[in-house]
Amino acid sequence: MSSSETSRLDGAAWLHFVGAGGSGMSALAQFHAAAAATGGGLATGSDRAFDRGERAAIRRRLEEAGVVVLPQDGHTLATGRVPGHPDPRRCDAVIVSTAVENQVPDYAAAVEAGIPVLHRSELLARYVSDHRTIAVSGTSGKSTVTAMIWTILEACGHRPGLLTGGPLAALTAAGLLGNAHAAGPAPDGDRPWLVIEADESDGSLVRYRPWLGVVLNLGLDHKLQDEVMAMFRTFAARTGHKVVVAAEDNLRPLWPGAVLYGPAPDADPPAIDYPVTDIRLAAHGTRFTVGGVPFTLPQPGLHNVKNACAAIAACATAGIALQDMVSPLAGFAGVARRFQSLGTAGGIEVIDDFAHNPDKITAALATARIRPAPARGDPAGRVLAVFQPHGFGPTRFLRGALAAAFSAGLRPEDVLWLPEIYFAGGTVTRDISSADLAADIIPKGVDARFVPDREALPRLIAAEARPGDVVLVMGARDPSLTDLGRAILGELGS
Numbered sequence: 001m002s003s004s005e006t007s008r009l010d011g012a013a014w015l016h017f018v019g020a021g022g023s024g025m026s027a028l029a030q031f032h033a034a035a036a037a038t039g040g041g042l043a044t045g046s047d048r049a050f051d052r053g054e055r056a057a058i059r060r061r062l063e064e065a066g067v068v069v070l071p072q073d074g075h076t077l078a079t080g081r082v083p084g085h086p087d088p089r090r091c092d093a094v095i096v097s098t099a100v101e102n103q104v105p106d107y108a109a110a111v112e113a114g115i116p117v118l119h120r121s122e123l124l125a126r127y128v129s130d131h132r133t134i135a136v137s138g139t140s141g142k143s144t145v146t147a148m149i150w151t152i153l154e155a156c157g158h159r160p161g162l163l164t165g166g167p168l169a170a171l172t173a174a175g176l177l178g179n180a181h182a183a184g185p186a187p188d189g190d191r192p193w194l195v196i197e198a199d200e201s202d203g204s205l206v207r208y209r210p211w212l213g214v215v216l217n218l219g220l221d222h223k224l225q226d227e228v229m230a231m232f233r234t235f236a237a238r239t240g241h242k243v244v245v246a247a248e249d250n251l252r253p254l255w256p257g258a259v260l261y262g263p264a265p266d267a268d269p270p271a272i273d274y275p276v277t278d279i280r281l282a283a284h285g286t287r288f289t290v291g292g293v294p295f296t297l298p299q300p301g302l303h304n305v306k307n308a309c310a311a312i313a314a315c316a317t318a319g320i321a322l323q324d325m326v327s328p329l330a331g332f333a334g335v336a337r338r339f340q341s342l343g344t345a346g347g348i349e350v351i352d353d354f355a356h357n358p359d360k361i362t363a364a365l366a367t368a369r370i371r372p373a374p375a376r377g378d379p380a381g382r383v384l385a386v387f388q389p390h391g392f393g394p395t396r397f398l399r400g401a402l403a404a405a406f407s408a409g410l411r412p413e414d415v416l417w418l419p420e421i422y423f424a425g426g427t428v429t430r431d432i433s434s435a436d437l438a439a440d441i442i443p444k445g446v447d448a449r450f451v452p453d454r455e456a457l458p459r460l461i462a463a464e465a466r467p468g469d470v471v472l473v474m475g476a477r478d479p480s481l482t483d484l485g486r487a488i489l490g491e492l493g494s
Contacts, residue, residue: 008092009092009126010035010041011039012036012039013032013036013092013093014041014042014043014044014089014091014092015029015032015036015044015091015092016045016076016094016095017029017032017043017045017067017095018045018094018095018096018100018104018106019047019097019100020045020046020067021047021049021058021059021062021479022097024165024197025045025095025097025120026058026062026177026179026180027162027163027164027165027179028095028120028163029043029045029065030043030065030067030179031161031163031180033066033067034065034066034182035182037066042068042082042085042089043067044067044069044076044091045062045068045070046069046070046072048072048425050069055479058177061176061177062177065177068084072104074108074109077091090115091115092115092116093116093117093118094106094107094117095119095123096117096120097202098119101427103427119204121199121202121204122207124163124207124208125207125208127161127194127196128196128208129209131191131192131194131211132191133195133196133208133210133211133212134149134196134210134212134213134214134314134318135196135197135208135210135212135214135239136195136197136214136314137197137199137205137213137214137232137235138200138214138216139200139216139217139218139221139228139357140216140217140219140221140303140357140363141216141217141303141307141310142164142165143164143166143338144166144299144334144335144338145214145216145307146162146164146166146196147166147335148307148310148329149195149314150181150195151328151329152311152315152320152328153318155324155327155328156320157187158186159183159184159185159192160181160192160194160195161181161182161192161194162194162195163179163180163194163195163196164179164195164197165179165197165199166335166336166337166338167179167335167336168333168334168335169334169335169336169340172336173333196208198210198213200221201221202222203231205235206235208235208238209238209240210238210239210240211241212239212242212243212244212317213235214243214245214313214314215243215245215246215258216246216306216307216310217248217359218251219357219358219359220357221357221359222397232251232254233254236254236258241317242259243257244258244260244261244317245258245261246260246261246262246306247261247262247264247269247272247275249265249267255270259274259313260272260274261273261274261275261276261309262274262275262306263275263306273313274290274312274316275291276289276290276306276309277289277290279305281302281305282300283370283371284300285298285299286302288305290309290313290322291322293323295325295326295330296326297329298332299334299338299339300370300371301339301367302363302366311325312325337353337481337482338353339351339353339367340352342482342485342486345489345490345493346465346467347466347468348465348467348471348492349371350473350485350486350489350492351471352473352482352485353472353473353474354474354476355387355475356394356475356476357398358402358404358405359405361387361405361406361409362408365405365406365410366409368383368470368472369383371470381466381469382413382415382468382470383414383415383469384414384415384417384461384470384471384472385410385415385417386417386418386419386471386472386473386484387406387417387418387474388418388419388420388421388434388454388475388478388481389402389418389421389422389434389437389475390421390422390477391424391428392429392430393429396432400440402437402440403437403440403444406448407445410447412445412446414446414447415447415449415464416441416446416447416448417448417457417460417461418437418449418450418451419451419452419457420433420434420451420452421433421434422477424477424478435450435452437450438450454484457484457487458487459491461492465492471492473485473488
């Protein structure tokens with residue numbers, strides 16, 4: 001993109017966001033809408049789900065944030081006439097994600113009209129450069145750690161901006177969509193603070209030049225681990241101040257010169273700047289110590305101890321005292337769909353979780369295992385798991401690792417239901433099914449059941465469940481999974 005085009009990405013610009021209902025795109029649309037409100041610009045967005053009458057709550061929150069939602073037909077981009085704005089104008093740039101194909105009408109209309117089409121990461125890179133940015137990368141835990149860092153900075157008066165994928169419960173409770181927040185002036189007069197997720201799934205993290213970088217882990221998700229490590233190296237090299245890295249064996253190439261945190265690896269442990277010790281896991285939270293300071297966290301699971309330690313190390317590197325982080329983390333309300341309890345009915349708890357890769361699934365199952373049976377006060381209940389794969393390409397890529405994660409994480413008495421793979425639309429090759437996953441998992445001694453009709457799941461689970469069980473709904477991308485969890489809860493209570 002030329003320098004003249006880059007200059008039109010500020011608050012005076014009209015930016016149009018295609019696929020505005022998605023987690024990353026909706027965050028960018030809100031962030032620009034906040035700037036446009038004072039800069040004279042405009043934020044518009046479209047989504048085929050909105051045109052079908054879906055995701056009404058997300059659409060409403062976007063409109064409340066100042067985003068003008070348009071039909072995804074290309075008409076407004078071609079004419080320059082935006083509803084509610086009497087004077088026609090030319091759109092300065094159309095923002096797309098990797099998932100947006102060039103056949104989408106808004107994309108095609110932009111090309112026809114000569115409007116620059118930018119990947120969302122190009123716009124995010126601009127925001128990263130304009131702020132004192134802490135960028136969080138890794139194959140698991142990015143949304144939670146981003147939220148924890150933002151929560152600490154906000155509590156300490158730094159007025160940080162936020163661009164993330166998972167809505168913060170504290171922000172949604174305030175009536176916001178929850179995945180974006182405009183930055184305020186920094187108390188020291190320097191550039192405003194910003195906390196973002198740096199995504200490796202589409203390779204976009206290599207575009208950013210953050211002030212502080214964080215690398216959480218390296219697991220199997222969208223790409224081969226060697227490819228992701230190469231991206232992490234570039235990301236670290238482009239970071240201006242320091243890189244905070246987990247003390248995990250497969251991240252050793254990033255350790256030299258980095259700020260290290262977390263539990264020490266068993267073999268050849270390095271000197272760790274922020275070691276975590278005295279870990280105590282409980283059903284509804286954790287306790288641990290970092291740098292001699294005791295912390296409590298309302299979220300359960302060892303993975304959340306590591307997440308919190310990453311946030312502590314990042315904020316300490318940014319100049320915040322450890323003691324000042326204790327209260328913000330103790331009151332951390334969490335992130336939507338990150339082991340989020342939807343309630344209990346008939347002694348059976350329903351939990352909603354974003355787990356979709358092998359590491360996240362392993363963490364979610366392990367955390368569910370220590371959940372006490374609500375009716376009896378002991379952990380003897382079963383895990384009744386639901387996993388909806390989040391795309392045909394990811395399912396093909398992760399097929400063997402997913403089968404291994406479920407066979408290791410579920411006992412013979414547990415049950416796994418597999419609805420069909422989530423299809424968001426487009427021209428992807430649909431040559432694999434959840435039935436194939438079930439066929440892989442069943443021989444490993446797991447009661448895995450393919451369910452082609454997802455609407456039948458609440459009834460099937462209610463017929464199977466008994467007091468003391470935990471129902472764990474897992475999957476990504478599909479916002480209706482939370483509704484599925486609530487439907488299961490309703491069926492259990494009927």
